[in-house]
Amino acid sequence: MPSFDLALFVPLLAAHLLSDFAFQTDVMARQKGRPKTLFLHLVITGLCAYLLLGDFSQWKIPLLLVASHGLIDLLKIRLSPKLIPELPAFLADQAAHLAVIFTLSAIGWSRVGIFQPWWLDHNPATYLQTLVFLSALIANTLLAGHLIAKALPSMLSSDPSELQADTGLQKAGRYIGHLERLLLLIFVYSGQLSAAGFLIAAKSILRFQKAQENRSETEYILVGTLLSFTLGIAFAYATKLLLS
Structure with missing residues (x-):
């Protein structure tokens, strides 16, 4: 060893x-x-x-x-x-x-x-790979979500509570973030970086249509979106490095 x-x-x-x-x-x-x-x-x-x-x-x-x-x-x-x-x-x-x-x-x-x-003495490679995938799932969803939730208020000059109230599904933003970072993990691990770029573009268009008239809300969404993608890609490459 x-x-x-x-x-x-x-x-x-x-x-x-x-x-x-x-x-x-x-x-x-x-x-x-x-x-x-x-x-x-x-x-x-x-x-x-x-x-x-x-x-x-x-x-x-x-x-x-x-x-x-x-x-x-x-x-x-x-x-x-x-x-x-x-x-x-x-x-x-x-x-x-x-x-x-x-x-x-x-x-x-x-x-x-x-x-x-x-x-x-049994199958160490499969066991360790399973734990790496498990760690990647938790890091790309729960850990990244906690980090983003703590980072956004400290990055923005506006108080998030003063932004326009979200009338969408309850906690939908959290689940969307989890799913998009899981997709980034799959795309990076499989070498489909073009698909990751398409996901970033599609998410940006959908999110900015909602906040295009409110500068504070647009900045809040922009920072949150870019931070989510940055963490998703970083954790995906860290997972790929461990698996190699």
């Missing part, structure tokens, strides 16, 4: 995305300052890491991940939003979690025989 162990990195990354975005509700995120809610979140994080790693006799790695995760979340709770704005706090929080995962993966547990997951 090389010094940097993908057999550790991919499962730990998938476990983090599952616990922080798929299994953590908006209510849990808002109430994470309560000890019971934080404890439940850490239990979910530990279980995801323990199960996905696949070495059921090894508890040190999940324990280290849970301990670091708890310290990072406590630090974020203490500093945000009083001392650090919401968007920088979110980015710093995710960067810290990824740094811990990267560090744990670079230690080389497999080389010294400490980490021996059961799936290495």
Whole structure:
């Protein structure tokens, strides 16, 4: 095994995305300052890491991940939003979690025989590819959606609440964003970049027809659309890189 162990990195990354975005509700995120809610979140994080790693006799790695995760979340709770704005706090929080995962993966547990997951003796390539696809789905939908929701208010000079009320379907914008980033993932992975360009053009035309008479609304939609496409393409290429 090389010094940097993908057999550790991919499962730990998938476990983090599952616990922080798929299994953590908006209510849990808002109430994470309560000890019971934080404890439940850490239990979910530990279980995801323990199960996905696949070495059921090894508890040190999940324990280290849970301990670091708890310290990072406590630090974020203490500093945000009083001392650090919401968007920088979110980015710093995710960067810290990824740094811990990267560090744990670079230690080389497999080389010294400490980490021996059961799936290495069966079909490791298929297992890791499945986790990469799972991580890509969560990153392109839930993670990107959270990032966009936190980024837009800080980027725009106008208050989003002052924009024209949307009379469309409830949460339709969120689901449209999820679907368009999933399509970008498919297009980039399959090498159909022309289809991705067509999607960007079609989305822009449809969205700007609605907001062409309101400058603030047009800017809001433009920033949100471009940010959504940027994240979708970036995560798609990151997925392709991991799968290669």
